[in-house]
Amino acid sequence: QKEVEQDPGPLSVPEGAIVSLNCTYSNSAFQYFMWYRQYSRKGPELLMYTYSSGNKEDGRFTAQVDKSSKYISLFIRDSQPSDSATYLCAMSVNTGNQFYFGTGTSLTVIP
Amino acid sequence: NAGVTQTPKFQVLKTGQSMTLQCAQDMNHNSMYWYRQDPGMGLRLIYYSASEGTTDKGEVPNGYNVSRLNKREFSLRLESAAPSQTSVYFCASSPPATNEQFFGPGTRLTVL
Numbered sequence: 001q002k003e004v005e006q007d008p009g010p011l012s013v014p015e016g017a018i019v020s021l022n023c024t025y026s027n028s029a030f031q032y033f034m035w036y037r038q039y040s041r042k043g044p045e046l047l048m049y050t051y052s053s054g055n056k057e058d059g060r061f062t063a064q065v066d067k068s069s070k071y072i073s074l075f076i077r078d079s080q081p082s083d084s085a086t087y088l089c090a091m092s093v094n095t096g097n098q099f100y101f102g103t104g105t106s107l108t109v110i111p
Numbered sequence: 112n113a114g115v116t117q118t119p120k121f122q123v124l125k126t127g128q129s130m131t132l133q134c135a136q137d138m139n140h141n142s143m144y145w146y147r148q149d150p151g152m153g154l155r156l157i158y159y160s161a162s163e164g165t166t167d168k169g170e171v172p173n174g175y176n177v178s179r180l181n182k183r184e185f186s187l188r189l190e191s192a193a194p195s196q197t198s199v200y201f202c203a204s205s206p207p208a209t210n211e212q213f214f215g216p217g218t219r220l221t222v223l
Contacts, residue, residue: 004153006153008151032210034210034211034212041217042216042217043115043201043203043214043215043216043217044154044201044212044214045214046211046212046213049209049210049211088153088154090154090212092210095207095208095209095210098156098159098167098169098170099144099154099156099210099212101146101153101154101155102153103151103152103153104153
């Protein structure tokens, strides 16, 4: 069983839609949860970073962590064509430690 | 401030050849990482270095060696390339006491 599972999609939505991206994990020791965005043929860039359970909001993006269910989500409100990218979840036990990435979900926002 | 830089951007090797992928960061980060990214497999950690002078194996270290030359530079060496090592390789760095990683632009490697 992989440490982190993520539906690869692809996901295609109309502009303005709310997008929900999800990951599940098996290691209950994970405490740090990240979402990265990767444009085609580029390196990933950090989008959201949360510690332990709860919600974090940043503009149109909201990250949720449910440690009891071992489930994390990223919500994108009012999606834009510029949001078209692959979104990767990542998690770790401690800072400066080994990261575990999901396989990524490919998102296309249609104008 | 260039961030994380990687050289080369593209490389084609024949089976059995060796090469070194170079990575440098100018953000004074302690931790540096090497990943490979393959379709359907996501990012997998090859090696990481928590600080200058230390290196540790990640999930897929076989066939690779690393050198943390100094705080800025972290190189990845393929001693005898195999077609299974065809991939996109990313270097990343991280400041102390955070989990934010900054990635380079990647090296696209093909082994024939």
